[in-house]
Amino acid sequence: MNYRHLGEIVETQPTIGSNVEEVNYKNIKMQMWDLGGQSSLRASWQIYFSNSQGIILVVDSTDRNRISIVKEELFRILECAELKGASILVFANKQDVKGAMTATEVSKALNLQNIKSHDWHIQSCCALTGDGLGPGMDWLTERISSHKTSK
Template sequence: MDRERPCERDAFLSKCVVVYTTLIGKSYTLVCPNCSCLAQTYITYKRKKKVWVRVAFLTSLCAWILSSFYSYFILTNFNNTGDLTIVYSVPVQMYTLLSGLVRYMLKKDEYNILILGLDNAGKTTLLEHTKIKFTSGYTGKPFHKITATIGLNIGKISAMGVELLFWDLGGQDELQSLWDKYYSECHGIVYVVDSLDENRVDDSRLAFEKMITNEHLIGVPLLFLCNKQDMQGCLSVNQIREAFSDSATKMGKRDCSVRGVSALHGQGIEDAIVWLTQAVVKNNETRPPINKDD
């Protein structure tokens, strides 16, 4: 920080400058009302270093708050009787500013994730085990009590500094027509295939192709999970990949990962969700998160 001349008041408490910017190469400058000293600070905003921008903003804002507190919040004078009177001039404004700052610093970007696939593919079990792995103290519902989803299930986790909101949609034929109602608001897709049900692999492929070619899902990251890989007699990941080979040309340009998992035992789920989190964050220029800063 370069000043044209020293501030005449305490350097820490005076409002020499409050500068915050999210635009590269531009800044906003405030002149100290007490001594008219001038200062400028330039902050280069990069998405990968977003935390440093927030730290810089917090530091400068705290200096302004302390200065305001010193200059305006507590003013003393004596009335005609000689009693000391405390004048509170801006308590409401200060509270609003502080509470807004706390909300700003603590909020996380949120991404909506669709979990799709035919019924009985293990989507809800996958969601429950995801919550178990990423939510401290959560034990989940007994897996043997999980039934077919009628409508949708919702679950939220925190991972890698962001929040993922999962929408587990029912996979019955009559419910698949509702999938496209959620496409425009999603940031990522998890498509689950039942590796143990060879007879329905082709049905799953048709549902997948109808979904992946929808215009509202162009460029959306895809996590393709071959579930029930722990079961004897299941199709291998390569076999399922081969069964869906004709769909590859219809996927367009997007981040995609094909993995084998066991939703029941939690095998491979954590790594898969970490990959998906990285993919949706990487794609935030195309699909901004819900709490994305302007």
């Protein structure tokens, strides 16, 4: 599978375990962890949350069968003390695929409107073309920047 990384096409494989990369976006350096979503790995996610100011959750908008699992895991991680004050960006990915849930449908399925403890935003996207990635990252970096200046 390929995706665009800051304008460059990169070949990818499903994440087994975790990967880390430093990304500089609009003069903000971020250490990004790509955590595998397999059920056996979810218990270890919490060790990566220390000092996190943002979470990016990428949802496969074509996978209606597992959206309830995504919702359960999202609400579980939002209870972690290490994520207090972190902003949540949800990418509703695969918008280029016929029959994909819209961002509104994903938002409803995840019950995002009930998240009161964190700023959140949902963004339609297509990782293959890069559509929607910029606006989502803009939203997140604005939150991270304002969080740093308010301290």
